[in-house]
Amino acid sequence: MTDRREGAGLAELFSAHYLGMVRLAGLLGADDPEDIAQEAFARLHARRSLLRDDRAAIAYVRSIICNQTRNRLRHLRLARLRRTDPPLDAASSEHHVLVAERHRELLAALERLPRRQREALVLRYWLELSEQEIADAMGVSPGSVKTHASRGMAALSKALKEDHDA
């Protein structure tokens, strides 16, 4: 494959999947999802051989998003905690308010979950990935995905019940 064709392939993948990857990073709790998504595609750029197979390329980007988000949450935690919530652009602020109102409890409970449970739930219920695909993205076994997802759902259910009972 020539450099030019690889460049075109990357551009197509970027165009088709960039927004989805930003959203994935955001749902996983990244404080700067755009930066993480750009970083993931930049890494894909460095591994051009993956561009021969779109599915492999996207699976690779997804795994980078998971890893990057997890690592940043861990290693840059102090810096992250010092910031206020990431600013939302004006166009989306109204939407944000609506989301916050309708799904506030559930999203808050999701954010409180251990990181791997949250990852498993986002990858399963938002991306609708298979257990194997989730396992690849998280770098764990499919059995572990089942455990994390099941514990995550149980914890969400309990948290919502407690909120209502309170």
Add this chain to the structure above:
Amino acid sequence: MLDDRLREALDAKAGIYEPDPQAWNKMREKAARTRRARRFWAVAMPAAATVVVAGVVTLAGGLFRTDRAPAARPQGEVVTDGDLKLWFGKVTLSDGKLADTLCTETPTTSQCRPFYLPPKDPTAGGRLLDLKGDPVISIGVAGRDVISLRGVEEGTDKRLAEGRVYTLKGAPAKIWVMRHPASDRLQFDFRSTGGRGYSLSGGLSRCSNRPPEGPAVELGHGVRATFRKGCLMWWIDDRSSEVGDLGTDDDYAELLKRQPLAAMGYGKRWYGLTRSGTARLEMVGSGGKRLSAVAKPDPWGLGVAVFSVPTNGFELDHLVIGYDAAGKEIWRDE
């Protein structure tokens, strides 16, 4: 059904994020930086097994690993500035291409760093800090049009130090050296031919301008930490390893109540800050292996504990458990 509610909530939240119109260009810039970084690693870690990663210093907002000897052989002149020797070197990369490096040698250390010279601006290519160093020595690479350098106080232009700019025959760039007092407000002012000027200030961390003051916390196995006016500094084998600008107005104890762990570094040692009251931490790895670190309680009166432990090849994992002095589990961080 909870499944459906969750799908709906995730869809709704996902809709918040809209892409930056400049995303493609920003990604390409990152890709270019990644290429430079890979080039750097190829320089810093040539197949020679003798290369030792000595530490990480914060500079220009990023982390730059530095390697000790063997330094690249000089390509041309060697500049002597006090007890410093500086030169440009070239290293052959694995793909056969040559990479430029700026090399420095002190009586005790030797290191090379790759440099990237933007077309116009001088670049702060490196910095040396000594635990007992006062003044601080800053070094870097500048464009060939740069003719002088001085350190001034940001905002007032009060002169704090004079720098030296060295021209090396046939070299692709110039080398600059400045010995200056530690100052939060130091600005590097460069002058170039034609009277043009460039300044570097914000890019150099205010913390990296500051040698440690006050007692260092000894954590053993060559690791110590200092904290002063919002600047947390980690020292590995008496060299500044990582600088964290924690700001001066935050309540860190409060932050660590919300998140129990702020692991600031992982390599040959695992070190960081943890919640007050934590006496011991364990990182649980695959197969149940555990890496245990004893925490020093609140050395600076900030309500945080500090820890460090050699990793001895333990692979970074994501489950960490904190215990109190009685050995009871008090937090879990995944």
